[in-house]
Amino acid sequence: MGVSNKVSAKxxxxxxxxxxxxxxxxxxxxALSLRxxxxxxxxxxxxxxxxxxxxxxxxxxxxxxMTQELRQPLRDLRREAADSVSKGTAVSWQQxxxxxxxxxxxxxxxxxxxxxxxxxxxPNAFILGVRELHGASPVMRNALRSxxxxxxxxxxxxxxxxxxxxxxxxxTLLDIAEVIGREMxxxxxxxxxxxxxxxxxxxxxxxxxxxxxxxxxVLNGYGPVLSEALS
Amino acid sequence: MGVSNKVSAKxxxxxxxxxxxxxxxxxxxxALSLRxxxxxxxxxxxxxxxxxxxxxxxxxxxxxxMTQELRQPLRDLRREAADSVSKGTAVSWQQxxxxxxxxxxxxxxxxxxxxxxxxxxxPNAFILGVRELHGASPVMRNALRSxxxxxxxxxxxxxxxxxxxxxxxxxTLLDIAEVIGREMxxxxxxxxxxxxxxxxxxxxxxxxxxxxxxxxxVLNGYGPVLSEALS
DNA sequence: TGTACATCAGTGAACGCGCGTTCACTGATGTAC
DNA sequence: TGTACATCAGTGAACGCGCGTTCACTGATGTAC
Numbered sequence: 001m002g003v004s005n006k007v008s009a010k011x012x013x014x015x016x017x018x019x020x021x022x023x024x025x026x027x028x029x030x031a032l033s034l035r036x037x038x039x040x041x042x043x044x045x046x047x048x049x050x051x052x053x054x055x056x057x058x059x060x061x062x063x064x065x066m067t068q069e070l071r072q073p074l075r076d077l078r079r080e081a082a083d084s085v086s087k088g089t090a091v092s093w094q095q096x097x098x099x100x101x102x103x104x105x106x107x108x109x110x111x112x113x114x115x116x117x118x119x120x121x122x123p124n125a126f127i128l129g130v131r132e133l134h135g136a137s138p139v140m141r142n143a144l145r146s147x148x149x150x151x152x153x154x155x156x157x158x159x160x161x162x163x164x165x166x167x168x169x170x171x172t173l174l175d176i177a178e179v180i181g182r183e184m185x186x187x188x189x190x191x192x193x194x195x196x197x198x199x200x201x202x203x204x205x206x207x208x209x210x211x212x213x214x215x216x217x218v219l220n221g222y223g224p225v226l227s228e229a230l231s
Numbered sequence: 232m233g234v235s236n237k238v239s240a241k242x243x244x245x246x247x248x249x250x251x252x253x254x255x256x257x258x259x260x261x262a263l264s265l266r267x268x269x270x271x272x273x274x275x276x277x278x279x280x281x282x283x284x285x286x287x288x289x290x291x292x293x294x295x296x297m298t299q300e301l302r303q304p305l306r307d308l309r310r311e312a313a314d315s316v317s318k319g320t321a322v323s324w325q326q327x328x329x330x331x332x333x334x335x336x337x338x339x340x341x342x343x344x345x346x347x348x349x350x351x352x353x354p355n356a357f358i359l360g361v362r363e364l365h366g367a368s369p370v371m372r373n374a375l376r377s378x379x380x381x382x383x384x385x386x387x388x389x390x391x392x393x394x395x396x397x398x399x400x401x402x403t404l405l406d407i408a409e410v411i412g413r414e415m416x417x418x419x420x421x422x423x424x425x426x427x428x429x430x431x432x433x434x435x436x437x438x439x440x441x442x443x444x445x446x447x448x449v450l451n452g453y454g455p456v457l458s459e460a461l462s
Numbered sequence: 463t464g465t466a467c468a469t470c471a472g473t474g475a476a477c478g479c480g481c482g483t484t485c486a487c488t489g490a491t492g493t494a495c
Numbered sequence: 496t497g498t499a500c501a502t503c504a505g506t507g508a509a510c511g512c513g514c515g516t517t518c519a520c521t522g523a524t525g526t527a528c
Contacts, residue, residue: 010471011471011472012471027261027367028259028261028262028366028367030258030259030262031259031261031262031367033513033514033515034514034515034516035513035514035515036513036514043471043472043473044472044473044474045514045515045516046472046473046474046516046517047471047472047473048515049516050470050471050472051471130365131365131366131367133365134361134362134364134365134366134417134420135259135362135365135366136258136259136262136362172438175435175438175439176439176442179410179414179439182414182417183410183413183414186365186413189365204406207403207406207450208406208407208410210446210450211407211442211443211446211447211450212442212443212446213446214445214446214449214450215441215442215443215444215445215446215447215449216442216446218445218446218449218454218457218458218461219438219441219442219445219461221461223449223454223457223458223461223462224458224462226449226454226458227449227454227455227457227458230449230450230452230454231454231455241504242504242505243504264480264481264482265481265482265483266480266481266482267480267481274504274505274506275505275506275507276481276482276483277483277484277505277506277507278504278505278506279482280483281503281504281505282504
């Protein structure tokens with residue numbers, strides 16, 4: 001019965017934490033030096049090689065961890081938001097469009113709130129993610145792109161499962177989910193950097209999501225139904 | 232009557248071109264070395280200091296040039312698109328919503344096309360811009376952010392001047408213009424990297440812009456008008 | 463339970479290298495009179 | 496128009512430094528019998 005149950009990877013943890021810290025506060029991952037990270041971790045430069053083949057290897061390890069740390073939790077957040085708004089009372093759009101629109105906007109509101117709470121708890125992961133998504137390392141870029149695709153897939157599925165929108169075109173729904181995912185990640189930077197603007201940022205995110213989904217629905221022939229709901 | 236009329240800044244030009252080339256094909260600006268850039272430019276490392284104080288100074292020079300090279304041309308593109316679709320035939324939304332919606336979508340189509348043609352002609356500028364917008368240097372980030380804000384301002388103004396949307400809430404219109412500007416820049420990366428997907432990317436951009444603007448209009452009370460136009 | 467051995471995470475010294483920056487210098491262009 | 500001088504873009508050698516990577520080593524933990 002040891003005090004720590006993760007003894008075997010202590011150094012690895014320290015290195016990952018050090019890299020995250022340095023990335024968030026100063027520079028991009030590819031601009032860090034091995035010795036710098038080791039120094040920050042309080043380890044011998046050499047120890048790096050006990051855990052990672054090279055720098056991209058460390059980057060991938062971080063992304064792997066980040067994905068695990070973010071994907072399921074974010075999925076859970078959206079479910080939680082949906083449950084808190086209405087428990088299984090979904091009706092078809094044609095039956096009651098107004099109820100569904102209001103419910104949809106409320107789920108959006110709650111999800112956005114929970115998302116940004118989550119951002120606040122894991123700022124470094126988001127900073128690194130956004131930075132490397134458009135960064136210089138193709139390895140990191142591809143890994144993060146596929147992570148964003150997975151997120152978009154989740155969002156699209158949730159929109160359907162939760163019946164937040166009338167049944168609409170599949171492919172373009174995914175496009176919209178991609179935009180939502182991407183913009184939420186980018187907005188998370190503002191959220192981290194401008195604490196005094198946080199409530200405005202939440203509202204901006206909600207408006208964006210609502211504009212996008214409503215516009216999408218209108219273009220798919222649900223204009224009249226929505227007009228009625230909004231009147 | 233000299234052969235070149237820009238003799239005085241020849242080295243500066245070479246250094247800027249070298250940095251652009253290296254950034255686009257390999258790494259982020261902050262990860263480049265001074266000697267590397269000088270080598271690519273075919274100059275003595277030392278010559279760098281004849282033109283720039285430090286690396287951020289070079290970065291800012293590039294952004295300044297890029298902004299000049301992009302902003303007005305992009306503005307002109309949108310005007311050109313509007314003119315090619317209808318010359319001063321604008322009528323109010325209430326008068327003829329269907330005509331205006333179609334005209335609006337046509338302007339979008341043409342503008343998107345012209346934008347991506349422009350991207351194709353200046354890939355390095357876009358790659359560097361997107362990379363550094365979320366990069367590690369605060370100096371570059373702020374400069375690019377303010378450039379993006381200017382673009383968003385232009386887009387919002389054009390939407391109004393060209394009467395592409397009914398008169399709607401100013402502040403949220405700017406939010407939407409920001410999203411459009413940002414997403415167009417991000418899509419430009421896909422456009423550059425995936426030549427075989429170009430027509431799909433154009434369509435995706437059009438759908439995004441239309442969804443956003445239509446959704447925005449609906450939420451501002453123009454639902455019935457738009458429903459009528461779409462029927 | 464004890465013993466022998468293998469694996470593993472970490473150390474510290476050493477290497478050669480490319481880096482940013484400095485210095486003193488050069489030759490071409492611009493300017494004052 | 497010619498002459499003297501200043502400015503400017505560029506050179507090449509030299510510096511000290513932090514870097515990635517290697518080597519041989521250590522002591523703790525895990526495993527076989």
